[in-house]
Amino acid sequence: MTQTPQTVSVRPLVASDESDWRRLWTAYLAFYDSSVPEEVYQSTFARLLGDDPQDFTCLIAEVDGKPVGLTHYLFHRHAWKVENVCYLQDLYADPTVRGKGIGRALIEAVYAAADDAGSPTVYWLTQDFNATARQLYDRIAAKTPFIKYQRP
Template identity: 70%
Template sequence: MTDTTQTRIRPLRAEDKPYWRKLWTGYLTFYDSSVSDAVYERTFTRLLGDDDQDFHCLIATHREKPVGLAHFLFHRHCWRVENVCYLQDLYADPDMRGKGVGRQLIEAVYAAADAAGAPSVYWLTQDDNTTARTLYDRIGQATNFIKYLRPA
């Protein structure tokens, strides 16, 4: 196992852009997806924004090299007074999987949610993402909800 004392979680910085793009591209590729350059640019701008209603990004670094990311946002919820936190994207470089990066990122999102007064954190994954679900089952609680989308 990798020495996790060498792994740090910190907010995204402007100078992280090429590393962030590579990591997010890896995430999108994992899900057989892609986005336009305009989406990359707009998303990065939003992630660096200072609006609490905007997106947030945490970067995992190992020996100062970015090796993972977590995108999340806070939003209102009709069943709560407090905002809730949606962990939209979580990705660890394939070479770092199984070495604690995903857990550290999720725990950092939990801490950010607590600091923002948003006690509920939730996320989605594909049912066949067994590697990630091994971690998620240890640090989260699966629900029986099924996601629906508007037809294209």
Template identity: 65%
Template sequence: MKVNVRPLCAADETAWRELWSGYLEFYGSSVSETVYATTFSRLVDASRPAQFGLIAEGGGRAIGLVHVIVHPHNWRVEDVCYLQDLYVAPEARGVGAGRALIEAVYAAADVLGAPSVYWLTQDSNSTARLLYDRVAKVTPFIKYQR
């Protein structure tokens, strides 16, 4: 299957919602309707270039997504790029969509002058980590949250 990655657009809302719901379900989470609507609006708002989404298509349909936030960093002059959510539909895994989405984020970060791209995953997400270990370096940091 040929995978194409492109910017998320307003016409993608239904497909995006289905994919993001799958992502949230995978992590045992959910968000309110207000968060769905607000997040999608932000991701497709051209006046907010530091927050955007990309969608992967294959076989004539949306098969994956990634959400990105570019932000300042106190240890760098340049901004850094946070790959916040990455998801490929279960039936489309193994066709290169995850790698294509990450590489598209890398390319976007380069265009934006953000040399560092980082993300988090659960330590038990062994399937995704097989890919992540090939395209990035794992760090020794542990996340804390209020």
């Protein structure tokens, strides 16, 4: 468990978090004008509770015991490194607590997990319009020159 001075705690997802996790992930998806079917909610939650923490993991941020943020991350092989690298797939903080260190605490917890796993790299993507989050990212990570392409 990671603590920051503003009483933010970060901990692994547990089965009893399902309703809070759904609330947070739904809001995250909505921020990106996206949604997923019920089947994806069910399979994602089951994967996140899986036995292998290097497979697919979720951390929950709490303030005063209330879940207010989440991150999903996973480790994968990389052709340019011997070690696995860490992909931080989703990061979300409830709008009512933004600016209180939630995102930073979650990212730093993923950094710590990557260090524990011997992973030299943590990377993530964000959309260019996500200006508020990018202010944080610019302080705690290095922006790369890569542009993402995706099959239509």
